[in-house]
Amino acid sequence: xxxxxxxxxxxxxxxxxxxxxxxxxxxxxxxxxxxxxxxxxxxxxxxxxxxxxxxxxxxxxxxxxxxxxxxxxxxxxxxxxxxxxxxxxxxxxxxxxxxxxxxxxxxxxxxxxxxxxxxxxxxxxxxxxxxxxxxxxxxxxxxxxxxxxxxxxxxxxxxxxxxxxxxxxxxxxxxxxxxxxxxxxxxxxxxxxxxxxxxxxxxxxxxxxxxxxxxxxxxxxxxxxxxxxxxxxxxxxxxxxxxxxxxxxxxxxxxxxxxxxxxxxxxxxxxxxxxxxxxxxxxxxxxxxxxxxxxxxxxxx
Numbered sequence: 338x339x340x341x342x343x344x345x346x347x348x349x350x351x352x353x354x355x356x357x358x359x360x361x362x363x364x365x366x367x368x369x370x371x372x373x374x375x376x377x378x379x380x381x382x383x384x385x386x387x388x389x390x391x392x393x394x395x396x397x398x399x400x401x402x403x404x405x406x407x408x409x410x411x412x413x414x415x416x417x418x419x420x421x422x423x424x425x426x427x428x429x430x431x432x433x434x435x436x437x438x439x440x441x442x443x444x445x446x447x448x449x450x451x452x453x454x455x456x457x458x459x460x461x462x463x464x465x466x467x468x469x470x471x472x473x474x475x476x477x478x479x480x481x482x483x484x485x486x487x488x489x490x491x492x493x494x495x496x497x498x499x500x501x502x503x504x505x506x507x508x509x510x511x512x513x514x515x516x517x518x519x520x521x522x523x524x525x526x527x528x529x530x531x532x533x534x535x536x537x538x539x540x541x542x543x544x545x546x547x548x549x550x551x552x553x554x555x556x557x558x559x560x561x562x563x564x565x566x567x568x569x570x571x572x573x574x575x576x577x578x579x580x581x582x583x584x585x586x587x588x589x590x591x592x593x594x595x596x597x598x599x600x601x602x603x604x605x606x607x608x609x610x611x612x613x614x615x616x617x618x619x620x621x622x623x624x625x626x627x628x629x630x631x632x633x634x635x636x637x638x
Contacts, residue, residue: 446466452475
């Protein structure tokens with residue numbers, strides 16, 4: 338596997354399996370309009386973006402004003418909706434952290450902080466929170482909009498061990514090139530009894546199955562991996578974690594459906610998107626592991 342120009346997998350990075358199913362090609366709708374093949378491990382069910390750009394080449398694929406998590410943009414109705422929903426979900430995330438850790442304040446590291454909104458919300462709630470963000474433009478927005486100085490991503494490996502009560506990644510792990518290195522770092526940095534929370538799209542959801550190659554949460558080639566509960570359990574066990582709980586992210590089904598219709602038809606199709614989001618969430622009521630996006634609560638063993 339090369340991390341220079343392209344990443345080509347022979348073995349599964351989650352479970353080590355060597356048998357793959359070819360799923361379909363997906364087009365990068367945001368930047369390059371290039372197609373990337375999606376393959377699925379027959380053992381653990383993770384899907385992979387085959388031949389995605391390596392770390393040194395990946396930056397160009399994030400260079401878009403439409404990438405809202407890095408730009409904090411309000412351009413367009415969908416991005417305005419994203420900003421509106423984010424205001425509500427930020428307080429819900431803080432409540433979730435307090436529930437998982439049993440703390441009303443503590444030490445938290447947010448990995449892939451984007452423009453720093455979650456770190457700001459945590460500090461307002463009394464937490465000693467810090468964030469890591471690889472994109473310099475997003476770090477500049479964090480400093481301007483929230484007066485927060487985010488660290489560069491390589492600081493993850495320089496932080497002292499046993500420092501944090503919780504580590505969070507909100508739709509970030511699917512972007513990480515050094516998956517094993519990051520998981521080992523999380524294990525080292527957490528205090529005994531700490532929590533690692535991973536929010537991730539779920540390719541086994543109803544909306545993923547409905548939109549197929551047009552499902553916006555594939556987001557190739559920025560998303561290197563496309564997880565499902567089985568693959569996260571494999572990953573957790575391999576790195577000394579147990580999966581304590583899995584929680585749906587109900588809003589994601591609607592937002593992803595809007596973007597998926599946009600990719601497929603050139604129009605958001607608000608009514609149809611709302612209907613697909615409702616159907617996805619209805620299915621997840623009976624099996625929460627089929628929600629559009631999931632939050633995994635992991636604890637070191």
